[in-house]
Amino acid sequence: MGKTTSESDTRANFIDPKLKDSAWEPMHIIREYYFTDGRKLLGNKRGKRLFLDYLLKFKNVNLAIIEAKRLDDHPTKGLQQALEYADKLQINFVYATNGERIYEFDRRSGKGEYVKEFPTPQNLYDRLFGNQNQLKEQLRNIPFLLTGNFGPRYYQEIAVNKVMDNIAEEKKRILLTLATGTGKTFISFQIVHKLLQAKWNLDGNDRRPRVLFLADRNVLADQAINTFNPYEKDVVKIDGEEIRQRNGVVPTNAYIFFAIYQAIAEREDIGGYYKEYPSDFFDLIVIDECHRGSANEEGSWRAILDHFRPAVHLGLTATPKRDDNIDTYKYFGKPVYEYSLKEGIQDGFLTPYKVKRVTTNIDEYIHTSDSSILQGEIKKDRYELKDFNRSITINQRIELVANTILSLIGEMDKTIVFCANQDHALDLRDAINKHKTISDPKYCVRVTSDEGKHGRELLEEFQDNDRDIPVILTSSKMLTTGVDARNVRNIVLTTPIASMVEFKQIIGRGTRLFEGKDFFTIIDFVGATNLFYDEAWDGEPEDIDSGGDSTTMKTRPPKKPKVEDPEEPYEKKEKLIISLSSGRKIKVTDIDTRYIDENGKPLTAREFLEKLIGELPKIYRDEAHLRKIWSNPDTRASLLKSLGDLGFDNEQLNELRNMIATPACDIFDVLSHISFSSDLITRKQRVEFVKGDPKFFEVYKNLEARDFLFFVLQHYENYGIEELQRDKLGDLVKLKLGTSKDAKAAFGDMKTLLGAYYKLQENIYRAN
Known part of the structure; x- marks a missing residue:
């Protein structure tokens, strides 16, 4: 029986019943859990997305993953990959099974063994957290506040949970390091939301916490305020205009306060607004782009943070700074979680890039x-x-x-x-x-x-x-x-x-x-x-x-x-x-x-494109073979169809051209450059080469015939290979010559016209 049982049958008939026997209910199980979007590729395509066969959740916590194999496979065949995914997702328990035998691996000890059955959700939760404090469990259990149809990305969920755990453990200085563009403001919003819902505060009273979001630029503060729209009635911005409207009194009737430090710091002519608040007024201070000076002992940031010393200080940065006067780690400690530019590009949450290094004389x-x-x-x-x-x-x-x-x-x-x-x-x-x-x-x-x-x-x-x-x-x-x-x-x-x-x-x-x-x-x-x-x-x-x-x-x-x-x-x-x-x-x-590449390593065009689109198919043997195929409209059309069947459609080829060269280049030159390292030239250069060879045109005695060929060249230069397709010839004749009768008059007969159209293309692609 095992020989004919597919992996999906194994899951349905063997693994699912075992999970049910161990009290795992449908609400606890996510099947085929995709947690990356796949690296960005050309033509608006994506690379392979990473996913788990099973993700097991309990009390709003990702507890374990299961790697499933067919009944006739070895149960631990996919264990290594599952462990890599578990490391990425920071999940400690990994199970590998073929439906008959179950192997359990605990990443904390680095050891694994076969077990008779899956543990129950509560058992696994207790093994992971033991006698944790009540606040930690309460904060984990509060769901994210989401608008629209999207959920948090996996690293955003990890970042929020890490901060929650550190706050529950009464840590006062917390640092998150996340690459630019990965949603630091979204993460800080979810942190604040959970704390407000839990009524967490430093003095243990029955009240919602007061949070100060501190930035160093108005544009950053205003962007953050927009993210906090669901709490619009609880938000206030501390600035001169707001304080003037309150007759010189700083606002206190809110839960979420936004400020740029320049607006509340001390200046030559006035004292700092921050001193108007008691030092224990705020429970949490979120410092955006904290590498810019929050840890500088000489700076205004530091004076503000020192005043609000009792509060929990959460630093957000893409890049911790370490030098003589600003040491982010010294102030906050090591990051509780990091998500790098490299990971963001690999996972498909950030865009890849190339460099053009320009030198002048x-x-x-x-x-x-x-x-x-x-x-x-x-x-x-x-x-x-x-x-x-x-x-x-x-x-x-x-x-x-x-x-x-x-x-x-x-x-x-x-x-x-x-x-x-x-x-x-x-x-x-x-x-x-x-x-x-x-x-x-x-x-x-x-x-x-x-x-x-x-x-x-x-x-x-x-x-x-x-x-x-x-x-x-x-x-x-x-x-x-x-x-x-x-x-x-x-x-x-x-x-x-x-x-x-x-x-x-x-x-x-x-x-x-x-x-x-x-x-x-x-x-x-x-x-x-x-x-x-x-x-x-x-x-x-x-x-x-x-x-x-x-x-x-x-x-x-x-x-x-x-x-x-x-x-x-x-x-x-x-x-x-x-x-x-x-x-x-x-x-x-x-x-x-x-x-x-994502590590900063310089790559050849071919190496880079293999990362983006996979290896170009071997449809042509060498440059001469590619040139011969491309020079003829019929064989070129067949080649383009073959490339399209393999996923290299017109859109992707055009994106490829824009990346490697410019829209002024022919797709032929891009393919030749990638495959054979040939020089890139533009369509204009190809046209000039053909125009510079009078022998080709002298064959056609009628001036209207020559003018038509020059017209085709100009159309190609302006619009590209689409204008050289076999079925475009009729349209070109109408545009320049008029009727088929006029075309015959210019070329003698239609066969000569067609031959001239094909011969012209041989000359275009003969250019080097």
């Missing part, structure tokens, strides 16, 4: 007498990238950067340009608007702190996915953290980046998911992406002290120059402004496209 400046000094004076023999737009501005280089940005991005692709400071953001904005092709005055705008309310309005318009404009934002420091703009397709780096913390935050601006966004592009003019090769990239900061991975250490670039961090507003100093001599030709010397 003016990536350093040595002054000569033929260049004009428009302002300031020469103070150095040699100016480097780190000096550009800080101590020296070269007008022509700004123009070159602006033009290059426009050439490398899709015309309407949302793009954030990170600049050296606010003046540089103005210079680049103006240069982009000078060379753009879109007439809208808000195509490219600056968003920095100087713009105030108007800048925030422009940012909101940029974040609105239903609006096309603005397309490009130039900024300096304001947009490095927390700004949720999901449809960002390009991150442009035009100034060196001072730290790994800031680098991770900037890269995080592009990782958010959006429909039809398969990847985003980092365009780097300053070598900032060398930080991908640093051992601290997506790793623990303390790994640096312990030496890290020796293989990683070998590829580490020279030490990065220290760059001052002119947080807005910055002190404006007279800057050296140079205009190069009119005879000096400046240009981009190289654009090196680097495909970066």
Whole structure:
């Protein structure tokens, strides 16, 4: 019987009855529990999603997973994979069974053994938690507050539960480290919801807790307030306007308080509003982007936190900071849970990326007498990238950067340009608007702190996915953290980046998911992406002290120059402004496209695409074979159909082209480049090659015939291979020649016309 029993039959006839015998009710069992979305692939497709055969829950806790095999399989055949999933989901009990024998593995002891039956839910719960305190169980039992049809992602559930357990254990300093774009505000909302429902507070009275959500930017606080909409009546923002409306009295009649620390901290002219509250007023303080200074003993953050010392302090960050003056770990302790950028991309909750490293022939400046000094004076023999737009501005280089940005991005692709400071953001904005092709005055705008309310309005318009404009934002420091703009397709780096913390935050601006966004592009003019090769990239900061991975250490670039961090507003100093001599030709010397995997490792185009779409099918033997197939409309159509049958449809091929090259390239060149490392050329270059060979056209004596062939070439250049299909010939004849009678007059007969159409395509793809 076992030989013919499928895995689904085994589950239904053997495993399910055993679970029922052990008091597992349907409400406790989730079958085929998918917990990742699958890595983002090209053409809006997804990689393999991870799932469990069975997830066992009890009292709102994920207790165990079961890996099921067919009756005739060895019971522990899938155990290793199940253990990896259990590690990811932080579940301690793993069962492997073929319906007859049951193997139990306890990850806490690292040991396993065969058992006669599944334990009951209560038995397993007691084994896991023992005599835990009542509050811990109460907090776990409160369900998430969800709107819409979606549930929490697995790591969000783990993060919330970890914080609940630490609060129940009376820990006062708690840190969560989660990659940008993974929903830190959603997690903090669920934490606050559970505490409000449980009426948890520090003094043990019958009241709901008072929570302060502390951020360092209005845009972050306002985004968080929106997330807390279900508790709208219980929310208040502490700022000058609110306090003025209350005749100078700070608000106290709420449960959830939002503030940016600048609004409540001490200033030269007034005392800090935070001192108006008793030190034990708040039960919980949530510090968003806490790496930015909450642990700095000299900073305003620290004064506020010290005042509210009795409260539980929960830090949220994408990147803990460890240096001489800000040590997030020293203040909060090790994170109670971490979810990295690497995991987010692998699980399909964040978007993959590639890097275009741009170098120019003016990536350093040595002054000569033929260049004009428009302002300031020469103070150095040699100016480097780190000096550009800080101590020296070269007008022509700004123009070159602006033009290059426009050439490398899709015309309407949302793009954030990170600049050296606010003046540089103005210079680049103006240069982009000078060379753009879109007439809208808000195509490219600056968003920095100087713009105030108007800048925030422009940012909101940029974040609105239903609006096309603005397309490009130039900024300096304001947009490095927390700004949720999901449809960002390009991150442009035009100034060196001072730290790994800031680098991770900037890269995080592009990782958010959006429909039809398969990847985003980092365009780097300053070598900032060398930080991908640093051992601290997506790793623990303390790994640096312990030496890290020796293989990683070998590829580490020279030490990065220290760059001052002119947080807005910055002190404006007279800057050296140079205009190069009119005879000096400046240009981009190289654009090196680097495909970066989730570990920051640079990959070849083929390696990267194998991660995204799997290996390209072996439908063609070599470049000559591909060229021969592609040159003929009939065999090309068959090839495209074969690719489509294997999952490489038109949409995916076009996305592939956009990633590897530009829409101006032929799909043929993209396939040839991936498969055989051939050079990429554009359709325009192919057309120019054909036009430069008069022998082909001289065969056709009638000028109308030649004009028609030139017309076909132009159509191909403008619109691509779709215009070269066999069934397009009739439409092209109507557009240029008129009727079939006119076509015969031009070519002599239809057979000659068809031959010319096919021969033209051979010439197009003969171009190298």
